Amino acid sequence: MSATAHSASPATAAAAGAAPQSAALRSFEAQWHARRAGPLHALRESAMQRFVQLGLPTMRDETWRYTNLRALAAHAYVDAAGDAPAAALQSDSLRSPALRIVNGVPCAADRARLLENGLEIMPLSELLRGDPVLLRGFLEPLSDADQQRWALLNTALFVDGLYIRITARLAAPLRLVHVTAGPGAAHPRVIIEAAPGSAATIVEEHVSHGDADSLCNSVTQIAAGAGAEIEHYRIFRGGPRAAHIDTLDIRQAGGSRCKQFTICLGGALLRTNLEARLEAAGAALDSYALLVGHGSRHADCVNIATHSAPDTRSRQTARIIASGDSRVIFNSKVIVCTGAVRSESMQSCRGLLMSPAAEIDTRPQLEIHTDEVKCAHGATTGRLDPDMLFYMLSRGLDRRTAQSLLVYAFLADVMTDMSPAAGRDSIDSALLAQLPESDLLRGLR
Amino acid sequence: MLKISNLTARVAGKNILNGVDLEVNAGEIHALMGPNGSGKSTLAQILAGREDYEITGGSVLFEGRDLLALPPEERARAGLFLGFQYPVEIPGVNNVYLLKAALNAKRKAAGEPEVDAYEFLALIKQKMKFMQMSESFLTRGVNEGFSGGEKKRNEVLQMLVLEPKLAILDETDSGLDIDALKVVSNGVNSLRDPHRSVVLVTHYQRLLDYIVPDRVHVFSGGRILKSGDKSLALELEKRGYDWLQESRVA
Ligand SMILES: Nc1ncnc2c1ncn2[C@@H]1O[C@H](COP(=O)(O)OP(=O)(O)OP(=O)(O)O)[C@@H](O)[C@H]1O
Numbered sequence: 195m196s197a198t199a200h201s202a203s204p205a206t207a208a209a210a211g212a213a214p215q216s217a218a219l220r221s222f223e224a225q226w227h228a229r230r231a232g233p234l235h236a237l238r239e240s241a242m243q244r245f246v247q248l249g250l251p252t253m254r255d256e257t258w259r260y261t262n263l264r265a266l267a268a269h270a271y272v273d274a275a276g277d278a279p280a281a282a283l284q285s286d287s288l289r290s291p292a293l294r295i296v297n298g299v300p301c302a303a304d305r306a307r308l309l310e311n312g313l314e315i316m317p318l319s320e321l322l323r324g325d326p327v328l329l330r331g332f333l334e335p336l337s338d339a340d341q342q343r344w345a346l347l348n349t350a351l352f353v354d355g356l357y358i359r360i361t362a363r364l365a366a367p368l369r370l371v372h373v374t375a376g377p378g379a380a381h382p383r384v385i386i387e388a389a390p391g392s393a394a395t396i397v398e399e400h401v402s403h404g405d406a407d408s409l410c411n412s413v414t415q416i417a418a419g420a421g422a423e424i425e426h427y428r429i430f431r432g433g434p435r436a437a438h439i440d441t442l443d444i445r446q447a448g449g450s451r452c453k454q455f456t457i458c459l460g461g462a463l464l465r466t467n468l469e470a471r472l473e474a475a476g477a478a479l480d481s482y483a484l485l486v487g488h489g490s491r492h493a494d495c496v497n498i499a500t501h502s503a504p505d506t507r508s509r510q511t512a513r514i515i516a517s518g519d520s521r522v523i524f525n526s527k528v529i530v531c532t533g534a535v536r537s538e539s540m541q542s543c544r545g546l547l548m549s550p551a552a553e554i555d556t557r558p559q560l561e562i563h564t565d566e567v568k569c570a571h572g573a574t575t576g577r578l579d580p581d582m583l584f585y586m587l588s589r590g591l592d593r594r595t596a597q598s599l600l601v602y603a604f605l606a607d608v609m610t611d612m613s614p615a616a617g618r619d620s621i622d623s624a625l626l627a628q629l630p631e632s633d634l635l636r637g638l639r
Numbered sequence: 640m641l642k643i644s645n646l647t648a649r650v651a652g653k654n655i656l657n658g659v660d661l662e663v664n665a666g667e668i669h670a671l672m673g674p675n676g677s678g679k680s681t682l683a684q685i686l687a688g689r690e691d692y693e694i695t696g697g698s699v700l701f702e703g704r705d706l707l708a709l710p711p712e713e714r715a716r717a718g719l720f721l722g723f724q725y726p727v728e729i730p731g732v733n734n735v736y737l738l739k740a741a742l743n744a745k746r747k748a749a750g751e752p753e754v755d756a757y758e759f760l761a762l763i764k765q766k767m768k769f770m771q772m773s774e775s776f777l778t779r780g781v782n783e784g785f786s787g788g789e790k791k792r793n794e795v796l797q798m799l800v801l802e803p804k805l806a807i808l809d810e811t812d813s814g815l816d817i818d819a820l821k822v823v824s825n826g827v828n829s830l831r832d833p834h835r836s837v838v839l840v841t842h843y844q845r846l847l848d849y850i851v852p853d854r855v856h857v858f859s860g861g862r863i864l865k866s867g868d869k870s871l872a873l874e875l876e877k878r879g880y881d882w883l884q885e886s887r888v889a
């Protein structure tokens with residue numbers, strides 16, 4: 195295929211009035227030009243065009259008000275796909291059995307080990323060749339919404355990924371470990387389809403490998419059939435130079451239940467999007483965000499739950515801790531569409547500031563287009579309670595232990611709702627490792 | 640044991656302690672009584688190391704050491720215990736973890752090994768039985784959802800486990816029913832020992848029927864107005880505080 199087949203050249207973008215192109219944008223275009231055309235080429239090309247036309251999100255975009263991508267935009271990214279250094283596969287956080295996905299490409303050997311009754315796993319590259327019509331259904335429609343901007347880029351540039359179909363009630367959790375090996379950008383994509391009545395726990399863990407600047411632009415889509423029960427984790431544990439933008443789309447049919455955990459424990463820059471659509475009566479979503487701002491980390495979490503049918507329920511719980519000069523943002527929004535009567539929603543967000551330079555911004559929003567709904571929201575941010583702290587000091591505990599106990603207690607609401615099978619203990623340990631005096635804390639539990 | 644000399648303190652620009660003098664010897668029990676707002680809790684909190692108060696003068700010696708120079712956790716490890724007038728609820732921090740951490744902090748400071756988990760559980764179960772607390776309190780958060788009386792029992796439970804040299808009990812008797820008052824009093828009396836001292840802040844002379852004090856002090860306007868033996872408490876019960884203030888002005 196020739197480069198002229200692509201209309202998303204810098205010249206057209208400039209003509210469409212987009213902002214001056216950044217190094218990052220030009221490098222993404224270069225990646226696109228280097229790809230060979232395959233099935234769904236036209237669709238992916240239009241995704242690329244839209245991304246180039248709209249440009250990288252800026253602080254003028256509604257959901258990007260708190261996140262400045264200037265540093266990221268100045269970076270020229272090479273295509274990280276395919277070249278997986280062997281060392282990246284030795285990552286210590288891997289707990290077997292897990293399916294490793296390195297720079298967006300799943301390891302064939304892992305996949306063979308994991309197959310069981312009721313679980314189908316197919317690389318997206320295979321699905322693209324074998325059943326492009328099925329895949330198209332997940333890539334369309336393309337959205338211009340600013341929280342979906344990076345998903346457009348992923349749609350254009352993903353090289354591979356996973357299509358996971360669940361047809362039974364799976365006993366063991368399915369563990370995916372995404373490794374981004376810098377330098378460069380990876381665009382992993384995971385599509386999970388849960389058949390009616392099926393059930394599964396899926397843990398997606400994101401780690402980075404190496405010291406170079408890396409960018410991971412991941413997209414996960416979950417379609418939960420009628421009555422399906424899905425528990426999904428996305429755990430971010432990137433290194434100190436890792437930038438990560440993750441977009442999670444969930445669509446829920448009647449009576450389906452989805453429990454979603456977003457856990458930020460690493461990375462320099464993290465942006466997570468969650469868009470959940472409750473599309474038929476009885477669909478219920480429980481989303482939890484546990485965000486730890488450490489050092490100079492910047493984490494920006496956007497959750498949008500849309501109730502488009504009557505008798506649907508969503509609950510969003512966020513617990514945020516920020517220390518150092520980190521900044522953590524949590525924006526949640528509930529949209530209740532016309533006709534979605536008897537919908538119930540709850541948004542609870544609590545932030546804990548651990549240092550004077552840390553910052554937490556929260557914004558719960560409600561958009562209600564019908565009567566007869568029950569929507570509650572609350573957001574508070576503060577410091578450790580001095581009365582509680584003094585009480586513990588007066589019993590002889592040292593200050594750091596007392597603080598850690600309080601922090602740990604603060605997170606308990608989210609931790610206790612996790613299934614132990616999903617590795618609550620390992621999440622727990624990773625979390626404790628970022629708290630002061632973690633060894634003392636371990637001894638206390 | 641404890642020697643307070645001319646202690647003055649203020650908070651938010653307001654003088655609250657106006658020259659407190661108090662000496663408590665080893666083995667003694669002192670009762671501190673006085674009207675609401677006179678500064679009894681302020682004194683107790685300052686002794687435990689609360690930093691919200693500005694100490695403007697005076698000194699406090701605890702076993703000959705400058706107490707005010709120590710951070711609160713070191714005071715506790717050195718053997719000082721404050722039973723809070725309003726024990727705070729700490730949801731999510733297990734009641735027993737806190738006690739175990741407290742005991743271990745004290746042992747560590749004394750150069751002793753950490754308590755064995757099994758022994759600790761046996762110890763705490765025994766003390767809970769003594770305090771007539773159900774074992775369900777083992778699994779609950781610190782004071783979380785405890786009734787007023789349960790919180791006070793929990794304070795005494797902590798005191799029994801930590802075995803302090805000096806216990807300051809700030810209205811530990813308030814809000815207790817008759818049976819609980821006996822249980823709490825038994826708890827305090829069980830610690831009575833020639834090497835230990837207790838300061839009881841109370842509004843009720845009834846408590847002093849169960850825990851007989853060596854000295855009774857009347858606290859008013861941020862200082863000790865009058866001291867005496869147990870009979871002073873009976874006189875206060877009959878006559879209130881006004882006669883004292885009047886006699887002072889006169
Ligand atoms: N942080 C503060 N800011 C302003 N005033 C304070 C503060 N803390 C205490 N005070 C005031 O100091 C005075 C003494 O309070 P304290 O609690 O010591 O009294 P008390 O003798 O223990 O009373 P009670 O018998 O009611 O428990 C009160 O007038 C109280 O309002």
Ligand SMILES: [Mg+2]
Pocket residue numbers: 679680681724809810
């Ligand atoms: Mg008081």
